[in-house]
Amino acid sequence: MDSKRPYTTLFLIQSLDGKITTGDNDSMDTENFHKITGIKEGMFQYYELEKRMDRVYVNSGKVFEKVGFNEKVWTKDKNDGLSFVVIDNRPHLNLGGCEYLAKRCETFF
Template structure:
């Protein structure tokens, strides 16, 4: 039997956070592993996620919650980030994402 080749797309909120609810306390990385029937297949999502596009659209709000405003500078990555933010990232947070970029140098600051 011939089967169609399909692509799974996961929809997420505009702020870039896949959520199980409307508050910051709810998050799939914390909640989905606790849900029977979901936790068993969650590894498939993370495996697919590793093969997707090298562009990532995120909000400064979510990134601030993840701690980029206080994290050490990361190693460079092939992923290009587009961050939409008005006031959630401080200087360290902005430099964090600049340092992920392959063309960033400390002279740019």
């Protein structure tokens, strides 16, 4: 491979729980998409479409821990109308993360 050529291959894999990932490790994870020119400008479209398409999401506690849900606080008066099923075998979510999801979600499992 030419050393002057940038590494630009982006692999998107949708896992069983619906999370879009770039591979089997965290070196190029979706949490970095908001920093990448060309991707960050369109991410809002993905999330707006996702909200209209799905009502119930399945995700792991590890993902929610990674994106900072354990430290977030829901300050809005209403939930966002989504429901989450969280599978967490460690647990990765602490009490703060569970409280955030319980307030944010219509239903939290």
